[in-house]
Amino acid sequence: MVVQNATENSIKIMKNLKLKIRKTILIVFVSFFSIFSTYAQFDGVFSHYMHNLSLVNPSYAGENNMIQASLFQRTQWIGMPGAPIMSVLSVDTPFKLLERQHGVGVQFLSDIFGVFNNQQVKLLYAYKYKLGKGxxxxxxxxxMINVICNADSINISKLTTDDGYHSDNDPAIPIGKQTGVGFDLGFGLNYVSDTYSLGASLTHVNSPIISIGDKNEFNVLPLMQVNGAYRFPLDRDNGKYKINTNVLFLTDFAVWTSHLSSILEINEKYWAGVGYRYQDSFSIQFGLELFDGFRLGYNFDIPSNRLILNTFGSHEVFATYEFSLVRQKSNSTKSIRIL
Incomplete structure (x- = not known):
């Protein structure tokens, strides 16, 4: 009798445990959808952004007087299931028209977050004119913004069976693979000199509404980004060593964050630096120019908040190649890549 009661109690405990696990998995899935709505309002930012400022401001397209092709990849919150993985391919170039300097570019972005994949394509155009010393x-x-929800990767029916809490017909839960598309618009401006740079941009100006299926939609809020940088030599005689300081402020007018960094550059070929993202993480980065125009960089973010209990940090790498289709009169080129 005692054995029978113990067995029955064990069965009840196992059923309750399975029920709790199912509820937990379902809550996590639904939470991903809610979190993504907030996350999409605040675009992901690379800690390496200063190596290609057109990622945060379209007015830097064509800034380096050469064609620039860049590939950035960020794996965030290592070890945390469903954490963001962001990749960007960017190409921009300067050109001259009617005795005026211009810049154009194109960017492809993929931001995978949980069961979502945020894909963006951007065309950039910048008009430039000389003003003072810069x-x-x-x-x-x-x-265009294309959001894909891969809800078919989770068996909703299995998770909701007999839980008495959710229904597999819950309209808040997407079914199958859902896609939402929206038009995107942004503006930017900057002023660049030999020693400093100031810029501001406003993306998602039109606040695109992305519909996921027939029941879910979210509004992508405008995002303002303000950046500044200052470069100064440590040895004024030959300029072999330089310090590059960078600051980036971001807000969607509901929440805000900022990123500060200081980078030591040696012979314009090697660099190493540290950074801090407000209430988020500390970072270290280093890189080198392997050959003329081709640079590689690595960055590691260490959480400065409670995320440190769940993840070791975030990895980030980038590769950039600058080249010209026209033979240059001089081998030297002026670049603001880390301004």
Whole structure:
């Protein structure tokens, strides 16, 4: 009798445990959808952004006087299931028209987060003119946002069977593979000199509404980004060592964050630096120019908040190649890649 009661109690405990596990999995899935709505309002930012400022401001397209092709990849919150993995391919170039300097570019972005994949395509155009000891740029970008929800990767019916809490017909839960598309618009401006750079941009100006299926949609809020940088030599005689300081402020007018960094550059070929993202992480980065125009960089973010209990950190790498289709009169080129 005692054995029978113990067995019955064990069966009840196992059923309750399975029920709790199913509820937990379902809650996590639904939470991903809710989190993504917030996350999409605040675009992911690379800690390496200063190596290609057109990632945060379209007015930097064509800034380096050469064609620039860049590939960035960020694996965030290592060890955490469903954590963001962001990749960007960017190409921009300067050109001259009617005795005026211009810049154009194109960017492809993929941001995988849980069961979602945020894909974006942007076309960039910048108009530039000389002003004082530097030059001023005004730019716009247009593009498309395509959000894919891979809900078919989770068996909703199995998770909701006999739980008495959710239904597999819950309209809040997407079914199958859902896609939402929206038009995107942004603007940016900057002023660049030999020693400093200031810029501001506003993306998602039109606040695109992305519909996921027939029951779910979210509004992508405008995102303002303000960046500044200052470069100064440590040895004024030959300029072999330089310090590059960078600051980036971001807000969607509901929440905000900022990123500060300081980078030591040696012979314009090697660099190493540290950074801090407000209430988020500390970072270290280093890189080198392997050969003329081709650079590689690595960055590691260490959480400065409670995420450190669940993840070791975030990896980030980038590769950039700058080249010209026209023979240059001089081998030296002026670049603001880390301004």
């Amino acid at each position: 030059h001023f740029s005004f730019a716009t970008n247009i593009g």
